[in-house]
Amino acid sequence: MLSRAADFVRTRIGALRASIDRFFNLPPEQLETFSAAQMMSRGPQSLRTHVMLIVGFSAAINLLYLAPSLYMLQVYDRVIPTSGVLTLVLLSVVLIASLAVLALLDSIRSRLLARASVRVERLAADAVIEEGMRARRAGAQPEATSRDLDNLRTGITSPAAAGLLDLPWTPLFIIICFVIHFWIGVLAIVGAVIILLLALANERSSRDSISRLSSLAARFYSASDADLNAAETIHALGANSRFRHRRGKARADFVGAQTDVAITGAGYSSITKATRMLLQSAALGLGAFLAVQREISPGAIIAATILTARAFAPVEQIVGGWRQLGMAHTSYLALRKLFAAMPTSMARTPLPTPEGRLELEQISATAPDGRTLALQGVSLQIEPGEVVGVIGPSGAGKTALARVLANAATPRMGAVRLDGARYADWDEEALSRHIGYLPQRIDLFDGTIADNISSFVPRTPETSEAIGESVVAAAIEAGAHDLILRLPRGYETELGPSGSGISPGQAQRIALARALFGQPCVLVLDEPNSHLDQEGEAALAVAIQRVRARGGVVVVVAHRAGIIGIVDKLLVLRDGRVIEYGPRQSVLAKIQAAAAPKSAPVGARS
Structure with a gap:
């Protein structure tokens, strides 16, 4: 009979553990992830069931901790005075069963804490990464990082956390x-x-x-x-x-x-x-x-x-375990501060595919350090099919302008409009499909060449072929197809961290292909030929002309005459302000006239 009872208890506990594992270890695709704003409002509610289960198991565990005390009390007060061996046997069976259940419940509580830490990771990781990247784009240090999330998870699973759960039962x-x-x-x-x-x-x-x-x-x-x-x-x-x-x-x-x-x-x-x-x-x-x-x-x-x-x-x-709890608490406060400081996100109404008409309205923006004002009151308009070259001395604000046009940075004042709609009115991912960006600093990532060109667009059996065709088409348009085929595994060549494994010139041409992926209607190029040889620069010029031919807008920051020679308009910046903007020949003539020495007045002495 005792054997059947033990089997029953073991079966029920095993089923309970399996149910908990299924509940707390959902696959990522079945588990909701929250943005930063959602984490502040809905994250605690999502964990409420976990907390209630953990508290419930803690209550049962602490009640079972009374078993040894009661056993000792009965042994000394009843068994010994009466020499009741049968009573001793029955009390021992009850104690063994109680301690066995206690061990199982304690094990399940440990599983609950471990699964809860995983749940916190899956709920908050995306929001932490999102807000960390947003802070870095603004030139600031994020309030919290993934390391803070690790500290919080470690604190949840520490023995000190179990002590906190047991502390309310001390009374x-x-x-x-x-x-x-x-x-x-x-x-x-x-x-x-x-x-x-x-x-x-x-x-x-x-x-x-x-x-x-x-x-x-x-x-x-x-x-x-x-x-x-x-x-x-x-x-x-x-x-x-x-x-x-x-x-x-x-x-x-x-x-x-x-x-x-x-x-x-x-x-x-x-x-x-x-x-x-x-x-x-x-x-x-x-x-x-x-x-x-x-x-x-x-x-x-x-x-x-x-x-x-x-x-x-x-x-x-x-x-x-105070160190782990202290670190977890400090990290928790940092995470709350990170989430609370970020703006509330909202769903955006889908906008139609743009033609590429760009308008800048009194744009003021900071440099990448987030403090220095790099653009001041910049206003201009670019029509579809135009190629605009941006020139000016170092520190004039050219890179800041490129970052704002590519939506890599948010202007401090003013607005950028694409076909009349402000960038802020677009869903960020939807807007990024219409803008290609080649920054001055080339950032490639660990992964294949194809993944880098497609910006790691998820592939499914249904979309894999179409994505592959778009990757090759972008490489051909950038003049990088033959270059990629000469790599050890072609498009499947694996790059190391920070895109290591290829030369700067190769990286720049692959980054150009990435900017052209999906045929965006706006192409922003910041010093796109800084690492290119003559062949690469010729391929770049052809790519720009192809974008112009299909009605796209190209804004290129460059110093070399080979690129300046194919632009339709020139924008001259100095100290963050527009000095000249108009047709290329007209602006060049003004620059040359301003640079030429003035004629000496008649009668002046030599």
């Missing part, structure tokens, strides 16, 4: 101590207060250290990644040792902050553990004294010792 154990005897209850309250004060002291002493550690970690890892990306330049400058020294000093500061937090936490953890053992021994001594005074039974001595130990255990867990 139950204290009340039962009062039931055993008043002074044992008083001892339990005094002990709980002492350990709680130690926990508060630990939090206060480590708060600043944890905040400093979080800040140092973000800066250290960001700077280290930047140094690795610039490893060739650093080596060419002969600055390897200097950069190692700089990064070593930064790492020393980072490790020092880690050590400070660890030492502080270890000190309080040791004090808390010693205090808990002292209080547990005090409960044993007090129980023995009360038993001698015939105020409690011998079984109550052991029960009181176990109950007081259980009452103090959650706080000890929290103090021992």
Whole structure:
């Protein structure tokens, strides 16, 4: 009979664990993902079921923790005085069953916490990446990063999180101590207060250290990644040792902050553990004294010792894992600040395919650093089929203009209109299909050449062939098809991080193909021939002419005469303002006239 009961319990628990796994481990395509704005309003509600289940299991676990105390109480007070062996056997069976269920429930709660951390990851990861990229586009450091999300997930699954879940049940154990005897209850309250004060002291002493550690970690890892990306330049400058020294000093500061937090936490953890053992021994001594005074039974001595130990255990867990909880809390606040600071997104009404008429209305914009004003009151209009060249001295605002036209940056004032509709009125992904952008800094990514050209458009069996044809068509239009075929695996050649594995000239031509993918009606090129040889520049000129032939708009920032010679209009910028704008020959004539020395007046002395 006992065997059948055990099999039944094992079967039901197994079914429950399987149901939890199915519930918490949904495949990504079946799991809703939230934007930053949605995370603030709907994210907590999405996790409510998880929290309720975890709290429910915690309640059952803490009730089952009473089993050993009750067992000891019954053994000393009933079994020993009456020599009841059968009672002992039955009590032992009940205890074994209770502890088995306790172990299973604790295991399931651990699974719940692990699945909840995965759920948080899947709900928030997309929003964190989205808002991080938005902050970087604005030239600012994001309030939080994926590392903060990792810290939060680690905190959810830490033993200290289990301690927090068990902490609300400490009063139950204290009340039962009062039931055993008043002074044992008083001892339990005094002990709980002492350990709680130690926990508060630990939090206060480590708060600043944890905040400093979080800040140092973000800066250290960001700077280290930047140094690795610039490893060739650093080596060419002969600055390897200097950069190692700089990064070593930064790492020393980072490790020092880690050590400070660890030492502080270890000190309080040791004090808390010693205090808990002292209080547990005090409960044993007090129980023995009360038993001698015939105020409690011998079984109550052991029960009181176990109950007081259980009452103090959650706080000890929290103090021992305070660093993880502190980091998780700091990261949680950073994530909330990130989400709260970002504008609310809204659904956009689909707009018709544009012809390519561009209008700039009093555009003012900042440089990539997000502080320097690079454009001031720029207004102009570009008609479909026109190629506009943008020239001017360094720092004139040419790149800032290209970023605004490509929707890579948002202007501080004014508006850019495409066929009369402001960029802000478009859905961002829909707008990006109509704009091709080749930035001054070529950014390719780890993946195949084909994936880079298509900007990693997801492929399905139904769309794979069409996407492949569009990739090849864009490469042919950019004059990069033959170049790609000469690579080891053609379009399936894998690039490394940051597009490593090809030359700058090859990268620029592949990036041009990416800009032409999908035949956008607006093409923005910022120094598109900076790494091109004569053949590449000829291919670039042909590509620009093809876009013009199909009625597209091309805005090209360039200095070489080969590109300037094929534009229809010239835009001259200086100090972020429009100096000249009009037909190429007319603007060139004005520039030449302004540059030519004035004729000396008649009669002037030589």
